[in-house]
Amino acid sequence: MLLSGWFIALLAGSYLGLLFAVARYGDARADAGKSIITANVYALSLAVYCTSWTFYGSVGRATSGGLSFLTIYLGPTLMLLFSGVILKMIRISKAHRITSIADFIASRYGKSHLLAGLVTIIAVIGVVPYIALQLKAVAASLDVLFADGSGPLLPWWLDSTLLIAVVLAMFTIWFGTRHLDATERHEGMVAAVAFESVVKLLAFLAVGVFVTYGLYGGLAGLFERAATSPELARLMQPDSAKAGTWGALILLSGLAIVFLPRQFQIIVVENVDESHVKRAVWLFPLYLVLINIFVLPVALGGLMHFAGQDFNPDTFVLTLPLAHDAHLLALFVFIGGLSAATGMVIVETIALSTMVCNDLVMPWLLRSPWLRGEQSRDLSGLLLGIRRAAIVLILLLGYVYFRAAGEAYALVGIGLISFAAVAQFAPAMFCGMYWKQGTRAGAVAGLLGGFTVWLYTLLLPSFARSQWIGNGFVEQGLFGLGWLKAQALFGLGGMDEISHCLLWSLFANIGLYVAVSLNSRPGAMEASQAEQFVDIFRHGGREPDARLWRGSASQEQLVGLLERFLGPARAQQQLIAYAVGRHTSDWRQLPADADFVHFAEAELAGAIGSASARVMVASVVQEENLGLDEVLDILDEATQVRAYSRELESKQRALEAATSELRAANERLRELDRMKDDFISTVTHELRTPLTSIRALSEMLHDDPRLALDDRTRFLGIIVNEAERLTRLINQILDMARLESGRAEWTTGRVDLGQVAREAIESVGQLFRDKAVCLSSDIPPSGPVVMADPDRLMQVLINLLSNAVKFVPGGSGQVMVRVGVAGDAVRVEVSDNGPGLTAEECKLVFEKFRQGGNTLTDKPQGTGLGLPISRQIVEYFGGNLWVESHPGAGANFIFTVPLPAPEE
Amino acid sequence: MKRANLSRQRLAALGLLGIPLLTYPLFGLAVGQWGSWPAGYVYLFGIWAGLIGVAAWVAERKGR
Numbered sequence: 016m017l018l019s020g021w022f023i024a025l026l027a028g029s030y031l032g033l034l035f036a037v038a039r040y041g042d043a044r045a046d047a048g049k050s051i052i053t054a055n056v057y058a059l060s061l062a063v064y065c066t067s068w069t070f071y072g073s074v075g076r077a078t079s080g081g082l083s084f085l086t087i088y089l090g091p092t093l094m095l096l097f098s099g100v101i102l103k104m105i106r107i108s109k110a111h112r113i114t115s116i117a118d119f120i121a122s123r124y125g126k127s128h129l130l131a132g133l134v135t136i137i138a139v140i141g142v143v144p145y146i147a148l149q150l151k152a153v154a155a156s157l158d159v160l161f162a163d164g165s166g167p168l169l170p171w172w173l174d175s176t177l178l179i180a181v182v183l184a185m186f187t188i189w190f191g192t193r194h195l196d197a198t199e200r201h202e203g204m205v206a207a208v209a210f211e212s213v214v215k216l217l218a219f220l221a222v223g224v225f226v227t228y229g230l231y232g233g234l235a236g237l238f239e240r241a242a243t244s245p246e247l248a249r250l251m252q253p254d255s256a257k258a259g260t261w262g263a264l265i266l267l268s269g270l271a272i273v274f275l276p277r278q279f280q281i282i283v284v285e286n287v288d289e290s291h292v293k294r295a296v297w298l299f300p301l302y303l304v305l306i307n308i309f310v311l312p313v314a315l316g317g318l319m320h321f322a323g324q325d326f327n328p329d330t331f332v333l334t335l336p337l338a339h340d341a342h343l344l345a346l347f348v349f350i351g352g353l354s355a356a357t358g359m360v361i362v363e364t365i366a367l368s369t370m371v372c373n374d375l376v377m378p379w380l381l382r383s384p385w386l387r388g389e390q391s392r393d394l395s396g397l398l399l400g401i402r403r404a405a406i407v408l409i410l411l412l413g414y415v416y417f418r419a420a421g422e423a424y425a426l427v428g429i430g431l432i433s434f435a436a437v438a439q440f441a442p443a444m445f446c447g448m449y450w451k452q453g454t455r456a457g458a459v460a461g462l463l464g465g466f467t468v469w470l471y472t473l474l475l476p477s478f479a480r481s482q483w484i485g486n487g488f489v490e491q492g493l494f495g496l497g498w499l500k501a502q503a504l505f506g507l508g509g510m511d512e513i514s515h516c517l518l519w520s521l522f523a524n525i526g527l528y529v530a531v532s533l534n535s536r537p538g539a540m541e542a543s544q545a546e547q548f549v550d551i552f553r554h555g556g557r558e559p560d561a562r563l564w565r566g567s568a569s570q571e572q573l574v575g576l577l578e579r580f581l582g583p584a585r586a587q588q589q590l591i592a593y594a595v596g597r598h599t600s601d602w603r604q605l606p607a608d609a610d611f612v613h614f615a616e617a618e619l620a621g622a623i624g625s626a627s628a629r630v631m632v633a634s635v636v637q638e639e640n641l642g643l644d645e646v647l648d649i650l651d652e653a654t655q656v657r658a659y660s661r662e663l664e665s666k667q668r669a670l671e672a673a674t675s676e677l678r679a680a681n682e683r684l685r686e687l688d689r690m691k692d693d694f695i696s697t698v699t700h701e702l703r704t705p706l707t708s709i710r711a712l713s714e715m716l717h718d719d720p721r722l723a724l725d726d727r728t729r730f731l732g733i734i735v736n737e738a739e740r741l742t743r744l745i746n747q748i749l750d751m752a753r754l755e756s757g758r759a760e761w762t763t764g765r766v767d768l769g770q771v772a773r774e775a776i777e778s779v780g781q782l783f784r785d786k787a788v789c790l791s792s793d794i795p796p797s798g799p800v801v802m803a804d805p806d807r808l809m810q811v812l813i814n815l816l817s818n819a820v821k822f823v824p825g826g827s828g829q830v831m832v833r834v835g836v837a838g839d840a841v842r843v844e845v846s847d848n849g850p851g852l853t854a855e856e857c858k859l860v861f862e863k864f865r866q867g868g869n870t871l872t873d874k875p876q877g878t879g880l881g882l883p884i885s886r887q888i889v890e891y892f893g894g895n896l897w898v899e900s901h902p903g904a905g906a907n908f909i910f911t912v913p914l915p916a917p918e919e
Numbered sequence: 920m921k922r923a924n925l926s927r928q929r930l931a932a933l934g935l936l937g938i939p940l941l942t943y944p945l946f947g948l949a950v951g952q953w954g955s956w957p958a959g960y961v962y963l964f965g966i967w968a969g970l971i972g973v974a975a976w977v978a979e980r981k982g983r
Contacts, residue, residue, distance in 0.1 A: 082959050085967075089941050092967065096934030096974060099927045235955045242952065251957030252950055258943035265942060296930060297975035304967055311960060 023160060023349070030350050031186055031357065034207045038190060041206030052202055052287050054294035060205045060281050061299040062212035064091060064272060065306055066145075066359035067152030070215055070352045072426030073307065075329035077314035081250035084427070086261055088307055090268030092300040098292050101273070101282060103448055105292070107551050108283050112621035115366060116279040116440060117374040122625040123447040123548050124455035125541035131374035131626045133459060134440065137466050138276050139367055139409060141436025144420070144477070145275075146363065146413030148429040149356040152329070153179050156352050159333045160345065177414055183360050184410040188403050191365040201365070205285050208362060211354040216306050218351020222332045223309020225344055226316040230335070234312060241315040250315065263514040267434045274437040274444065276370065277362035329426050360410070368405035373624030376401050381630050394579055398623075420477040431513045432473050439465035439520060442528045451545045453528065456535040461528030468504075468520040473512060476501045553657075566638035570607040573615040576631055580622045589618050612636060694863065701744060701879070705737040747880040751863070754887040761891070766805045768841050768912065769794045772834050775812035782820050788828035790816075795834065799841045801912045803892045808912070811888050811896075814881040815845040815908045822849035822906070839914050840894060846907040852900040860898065861886050885910070929977045937970050 044051045069087075076084040095101065104119070113119045117138065121131035154176040191204065231237035241247040272278055286292070317331035320338065327334075332352075336344040377398075420429075442465075443458040471488075479486035479501075492499040502512050504519050537545065577586040593614050594602035605611060612632060619628035712730045716722065722730075753759040772794050783790045812832075819830045833844040852860065863883050882896075889896040889910045900906035939945055941963070949962030 082963060085963055089963075089967065092970065093934050093937050093941070096930045096937065096970075098930050099924070102927070238957055238960075239955050242957070248957075251960055253943070253947050253959045255943055255947040258947065261946070262942050265938075293926075293978040296978050297971050300967070300971045300974070304964065304971065308964065 020161065023157070023346070026346065026350065027353055030353065034211060034354075034357065035190060037210045038203035038207040040203070042201075042203035045202035050202060050287060051206055052285075052291075054288075054291040055298065056206060056209045057286065057288075057291040058295040058298035059209035059212045059302065060285070061278070061295055062216070062302050062306075063208045063277055063281055063358045063362050064275075064299075065212070065215065065303070065355060066430075067149050067352055067356045068145075068426055068430040069306060070219060070355040071152045071156065071329045071332060072148070072430065073310045074314045074317065074331045075327075076427040077250065077311050078318055078328040078331075080257075082253065082311065083257060083261060083264065084310060085307060086264035087268045087427075088300075088303040090265040090270075091272035092303065093265065094269035094272050095296050095299060098296050100445075100448070101292055102289055103551060104273070104283050104444075105286050105289055107448070107548055110547070110551060111625065112617045114284055114373065114621060114624065115370045116274060116276055116444075117370045118620075118624045118626075119279075119283075120440065120443050120447065120458065121374065122620075123544055124443075124453075124458050125538050125544055126625045126629040127455050127541075128374075128378040128626045128630075130443075130455060130458055130462075131370075131378065131624060133462055133466075135367075135370040135374045137436060137439060137462060138370060139412070140474070141439075141469075142276060142363060142367060142433050143409070143412045143416050144429045144474075145433035146360065146410060147417035147420075148426050148433075149360055150176050150180055150183075150410075150413055150417050151429070152426055153353060153356050155327065155330055156333055156349055159330045159337065160349060176417060180410045180414040183357065184364075184407045186357070187361050187364050187406050187410075190361055191368075191406070201285065202287075204361065204365065205281065208281065208358050211358040212302070215351040215355045215358075216302065218348050218354070219306050219332070220309065221344060222336060222348050223313055225341060226335050227309060227312045230320070230339065231312075231316055237312050237315060241319065244319075247315055247318060251311070260511050260514050263517050264431075267431070267438055267513065267517060270438040270441045271434040274440045275363075275433070276366035276437070277359065280362055280366040364406045364409050367409050368402040371405040371409075372398060372401040373627060376405075377623050377627040378630060381627055381634075395582055398580075419483045420481045422481055429477075432477060435473055435513060435516050435520065436466070436469055438517065439469060439524055442521070442525045446528065446532075447545075448548055450532075451542075451549050452532055452537075453545070454532045454535045454537045455541055457528045457530075457532030460531040461524045461526075464527040465520040465524030468523045469516055472501050472504060472519060473516040476512065566612075566636055568607040568612050568636035570603070570605075570611065572635040573607065573612065573632070576635055577615055577618055580619055580631075586618075697863070698748060702741065705741045705744070709734050709737045709741075744880075747884060751880055751884055751887075754884065754891075761804045761807070763802055763804055765800050765915075766803045766808060767798055767800050768803075768808065768843065769796070769798055769834050771805055771808050772812060772832055772843065775809055775816060776832060778809075779813055779816045779820070782817060783830070786820060786823075786825045786828065788820055788823050788825065788830060790820075790830045790832070792832040793834070794832065799834070799836050799914065801841055801892070802915045803912055807888045807891075811885040811910065812843070812845070814885050815910075818881065818908070819845055819847040819849065819906075823847045824849070836914065837911070840911040841914060842909060842911050844907055844909045846905060848905040851902045851904045852898065852906055853902050857898050857900055861896075926977050926980070930974060933970060933974055933977065937966075940966050940970075 041051055073084045073087075107113065108119060111122050113122055117131045117134035120134050121127050124130050157175055157179075190207075191201070227234055227237055231240065238251065241251065273282060282295075313331055313335065314328065317326070317328060317335055320335060321331075332348050333345055336342075336348060380397075439462055442461050443453070446453045447458070475484065476486075476489050478484045479489050487493075487495075488499070489501045491497070493501075498505050500506075500508075502508075502515055504515070507515065507518075510518070574586065574590065577589070581589065590602040593611075594600060594605060597605060599605065616628050616632045619631055622628075623631070712734050716727060716730055750759070772792065776790060776792060780790070816830065816832070820828070823830060828848065830845065830847045833842075833846075835842055861882050863880060886896045889912065892912050894910055894912040896908070896910040898906055898908050946959070946962065949958040951958050953961050
């Protein structure tokens with residue numbers, strides 16, 4: 016009952032209906048502005064890569080090629096890691112409203128109709144075998160189910176594969192071309208594809224677990240049993256003889272993951288958010304690991320189970336459950352396989368039909384006088400008709416290929432033929448994105464060359480193999496020329512057919528592309544497109560476009576064009592969005608300038624492809640054709656302007672830095688000026704004090720001759736003292752000035768600092784004895800030796816000692832001098848038991864004319880220059896002078912002089 | 920001028936590392952049995968899963 020024809024038909028129909036419902040739900044959510052396309056859905060939708068090939072074919076491939084089936088999944092894993100390339104494609108496609116791979120290539124090379132058509136033809140012919148593969152797989156799976164069930168469902172005259180093709184075509188038409196929305200993403204389709212990805216993964220995992228754990232007791236057990244047979248053991252080992260094929264298949268699949276029309280559609284066109292790529296980079300490969308982990312176990316299990324019987328390894332996933340009467344599982348697997356095939360066929364045919372319509376039929380129709388005569392006609396019906404016809408045509412071609420060559424190949428063999436075809440897009444795509452010199456002529460030559468080689472070495476031999484055409488060109492070579500043997504070109508034999516084709520076709524493709532590009536001159540449109548594609552990240556948008564278009568346009572005609580192809584509602588919507596972007600509410604107010612023309616062309620490109628859009632826009636506006644040189648000038652200008660603006664920015668930054676430096680210098684000068692004024696007023700004040708006292712006393716001596724002798728002597732003593740103070744002051748000011756201006760004279764030599772300290776103590780000894788202050792010392796008998804000026808160091812020490820003696824109390828005062836080595840410097844301390852200094856005073860005493868003690872009440876006891884001078888001297892020799900003190904705890908003046916560097 | 924995205928560069932470097940690891944001659948080293956498991960199977964899935972793990976870590980890290 017489970018396997019009756021009607022039940023299976025009902026089940027399959029229900030499943031397709033479910034897919035349709037998911038798509039409707041996705042579309043409805045998208046229309047409501049609540050997209051269900053998340054990063055995870057995007058990553059899952061990429062698994063449309065896993066078709067019947069993966070679902071049925073991988074097991075078949077594993078039974079003969081062992082682990083080599085995995086190359087088809089390793090290539091995409093590696094390719095996706097180069098996410099920068101993918102992102103660049105997405106960015107370009109969004110900026111230029113690109114809707115298919117043919118559109119991408121055509122747009123890059125100057126919106127060329129020729130290239131758009133060529134790429135479309137290659138894609139259609141190249142992908143036809145792949146469609147045939149899906150038909151064959153579904154047909155085979157049905158055959159397996161019915162062979163076990165209640166007999167054939169179909170009357171003898173109806174071919175089941177043709178029926179499947181018709182059903183799939185109807186479903187795709189129903190599913191994908193309900194309305195003309197090529198400008199929009201197909202969010203519903205993406206959601207349905209993500210859904211079917213989950214179904215096929217679950218189905219495959221179910222059969223994998225069933226075979227591995229249900230029949231053979233686990234992975235380890237299965238591998239152990241298989242290892243006993245040398246033939247099966249071979250499948251589990253690497254085969255170094257196939258190293259070349261292995262690499263070629265990884266390259267091929269790495270290219271296919273982006274260049275298969277459906278993959279380009281899903282990865283690039285349907286991408287709603289660039290950040291989704293980051294998730295896909297690892298989630299999609301993870302999906303691939305999961306769906307492949309049981310492939311080899313199922314293949315081994317099948318080989319062991321059916322050993323010695325007649326079997327088709329491509330259908331092991333169905334025959335193994337059936338052989339163990341697991342009918343429900345078999346049905347689930349069938350649904351999984353149907354899911355894999357349907358997903359592929361839907362996306363592939365929608366992508367291809369868009370290409371056929373936009374890039375092949377439309378350009379031709381648009382030029383025909385028939386269409387031009389009916390300017391006012393609404394074309395959406397025509398477009399839909401073309402797309403539907405294209406879907407039917409593509410599936411029929413798939414069926415024809417299946418009839419012609421399908422029987423002779425295993426599933427994977429057919430798929431690889433398609434992979435090799437789409438790999439031909441790689442040079443034109445990659446070079447187009449990174450190399451400005453690549454020209455349209457080069458792209459055409461490369462594509463034609465590669466495609467011809469593919470046709471001759473892979474597609475035609477596949478026909479020959481099934482005796483559909485003569486196989487003379489394979490066996491003996493074309494015209495009997497041995498070096499033209501289709502699968503051993505120029506005598507290059509010993510390779511498998513895929514590697515052989517890949518080598519020669521890419522050799523011809525890249526060689527022609529590069530050689531012709533280097534020897535041809537791009538047109539104006541090409542040059543500007545090349546610039547925008549290659550530098551997409553730098554331009555960020557469409558900056559040069561406006562300057563690359565000159566002419567006059569009528570807004571009315573352009574809007575008419577938009578309404579004709581987009582439909583009036585959508586056209587109005589886009590026009591309003593454009594107007595809002597220009598900060599106005601009414602688009603009618605906007606001028607029909609270069610920007611407007613560009614906007615219209617971009618909108619049209621989304622609907623009918625860039626090449627057709629170009630033709631349509633050109634038909635309603637009067638354009639001035641720019642020459643190549645002019646375009647290059649404008650582009651150079653743009654580059655130069657960018658360079659200049661960068662230069663200007665850096666100059667501005669330098670200027671700002673210089674300004675702030677000048678401001679700081681000015682501030683410093685003002686400060687210095689203020690300090691100089693302070694200095695002069697302080698100096699004159701200091702000079703006036705002794706002068707006043709000298710003058711007063713002198714006048715008294717002069718005016719009063721009868722002054723007592725005692726008084727005279729006392730006055731004269733004061734005059735002499737004050738004069739000495741004056742002299743000392745002036746000397747120190749001069750000294751200070753010399754030090755500060757750097758004109759002081761220094762005689763630097765080896766100085767025994769201990770000796771200097773002893774001499775200083777001796778020369779001030781009298782002062783201490785006069786005041787009865789105890790002066791003790793802790794000085795090593797010889798050394799330490801530094802490089803300095805002995806007289807200057809003596810000056811410092813005498814200054815410190817005479818300061819100390821001034822401030823300690825007479826009688827009980829104690830002053831201590833210590834000389835020692837600390838680290839790499841000599842440390843000299845002069846400590847006293849005087850009144851000490853506050854933390855603030857510790858800083859102040861080193862400023863000019865600041866003195867310790869209360870200068871307001873006490874008579875100044877020094878000039879206030881000794882310590883600043885001493886600090887200057889010590890710092891000149893690379894040392895430091897500071898004071899450590901607390902009020903009431905005495906003061907400890909310390910200076911260091913660095914020891915000379917040890918001589919080597 | 921905008922600098923190229925660092926995590927994108929890390930992913931690309933991972934891709935460049937994966938190419939030699941997943942092809943001959945390195946893959947050719949995984950012959951025989953590793954325990955009771957076929958070496959080639961374990962090697963391929965191990966390296967593959969490892970690459971995916973590192974890629975996930977690089978791609979999903981916050982910030983740079």
